[in-house]
Amino acid sequence: MSTGPNRILDEFAKLMTDAAGAAQGVRREIETAFNAQAERWLNSLDIVKREEFEAVREMAVKARDENDALRARVEALEARLSSEGK
Template identity: 75%
Template sequence: MTTGPNRILDEFAKLMTDAAGAAQGVKREVETAFRSQAEKVINSLEVVQREEFEAVRDMAIKARAENKALTARIEALEAKLASLAGEAADEASPAASAKPRAKK
């Protein structure tokens, strides 16, 4: 059994060790409470999760690319249709003017 200053120092060291352990426990409790409150706030703000955001972003990028491709295809088809309509009009014009009209 220790006596004197060593006993006081041993008791003080034991007290500090217990206090450090208690402080770590309090730290964990505070962190848990903070995380819980932060999750409640984020959920109440209806913030989108990163995975959902990235999935929608990828879908939007794909839709834009498809939209550009379809726009180019429509423009090509309209140009082809206009050229065919122009050729049909050119062919119809000389034929119509070559026929004499009958008088009534």
Template identity: 85%
Template structure:
């Protein structure tokens, strides 16, 4: 067993180690509570998840490309129709 100043320093070191452990526990508890509260707030804000956003974005890009193809096809068909109606009838 230590005596004198070494004993005091040992006790102080033990106290500081315990305090650091307690502080880490409080920190973890605070982070958990904060995450839970933040999650509840975000869920109440009616936000979409990244995966859902990306899926809808991909669908919109495909739809836009398809619309452009269809518009070009309609334009070509209209041009043919104009050509046929401009031809003299025999």
């Protein structure tokens, strides 16, 4: 068993270690509470998530490409009809 100054230093080191562990626990609790509150706040703003935005964006790009292809077909058919009608 330690005696004198060594025991005091051991006790002080143990106290500091315990305090550091407690501080980390408090930090984790604060981060969790903050993240939960931030998520509730963002959800109340009716903001879409990035994954949802990207999915809709991909659908819009695909629809635009299909629209361009259909427009080209219609123009080709109209040109064909007008040349056959002459």
